Amino acid sequence: MIELHGVTRRYRRGARDRVTALSSLDLRVERGATLAVVGPNGAGKSTLFGIIAGLVRPDHGRVLIDGEPALRWVRTHGIGLLPDRIRLPERHTIHESLRRLAILDGCAGGEVGARVGSALEMTGLSAQAKTRCGSLSHGLRQRVGIAQLLLRPRAVILLDEPLSGLDPLWRARFREILALLRDASPGLTVLLSSHELNEAARLVDQVAVIREGRLADCFALHEDVADFERRVLSSLDPSRGS
């Protein structure tokens, strides 16, 4: 279970100007849930993921994963993260990058090759395994980002705009991969951010709406997509009504 209690994070913008990315945010995500975090640009979604992943330190508040401070939990167990703009070592090939990440994931020497091979196959990258990361398109980088999530079973995965750059075929494939991951890791908790409400609705069972760094709404996804969109939009802009 992931818990955020009163999390605030401000960034410096210029000499005096400070921007509040998250403001006293409280959020609770049960183990096994798949939650979409939606909100306008600059709402604080990427900051939220960075804080849960231990990459950004909150100014105030606490983040717990399974009752343990998130940072300690991440250092012990590791967390799956697909960043918004994924960057890879330019000079390394896809295979080299994944191999190193598999080693850092703690894969034993003998199984590194098999895991990398399997991840490459699942993401359709086997043919491009020897391509240098510096020459990859955004869509291919995104697929490498998905591949590195498959290197070992995980308990928590954070996907920041996972569908951006993927063509319709790979969007469908991504849904299949997410289903496979859920099957492979019972209790897998997934948080994903997306601006594409239709796509998000097909992937998640809960939605958290963030507006100006605060939780504007949080609900289980039972209704059809049109109702879901209406509710998200009215949370983001209360003047629209429900």
Next chain:
Amino acid sequence: MRSLLPVFPGLVADRAGRAVVVTTVLLALTVPLFLRDGSAYAAGLSDGLSVGGTQGTTLAANLVALGMALAAAWMSDGVVSGLRRDGIAPLVLTRPVPRSGLFLARWLAGFTALAAVGLTIATTLNGVWRGFGGAGYPLSAAGAIGAAAVIWIWVGSAVLLFSSALERGEGLAGGLLFVLPISLAAILPPDTVLARVAGWLPSQTVLTTSRDLLAGRAAQAHALLAVLIPGCLTLALGVFVACRREWRTTG
């Protein structure tokens, strides 16, 4: 730390390209000097290495030291801050790897590459000198190689730490620590106040001591202390600043 061992050769190999460039450039700068002095010694025209002996060679030695400092700074490329700058930190730091182990592994990889460069240059120069000058070189082969390599590694490891501490740190770290004072000492006439001040700075003392050792003169005790004390303080400060920055910004 054990989990990082398999990636260690890769981390060292990442710096191999730069190491080759640095080695080539520095050898190109220094081999002619050793060839000239070795040949002159063999012909009975000189008493040994004349590094620092004339205004011209002093300038050349200063420029080589400047090149060494710049090269060390260029090779260091950050320790963990380099990961952030390259944008790959999110993928690495979210894996179950202890921060201290990662820091140590990356620093050791940089250190190993620098040591390889230092030893290669020292061995080659010693070979050139012995090939042309033969006997009469006051330091043993191992001593000469060791002296040159230790000085290089000292400079490189300190820069390595500082480049970790500074966000965009290679040139800046090298500049702050070594390049500026050496440049001042090299460019300004020796009787100016600034040049005299620069002469007291650790970088200049390192330079002077290295020239003494390379020329086969025993370094004076106070000069060695002047190298060791600021050196240790610099390294300690580098460790402190680097750790503080790495841990503060990566959680």
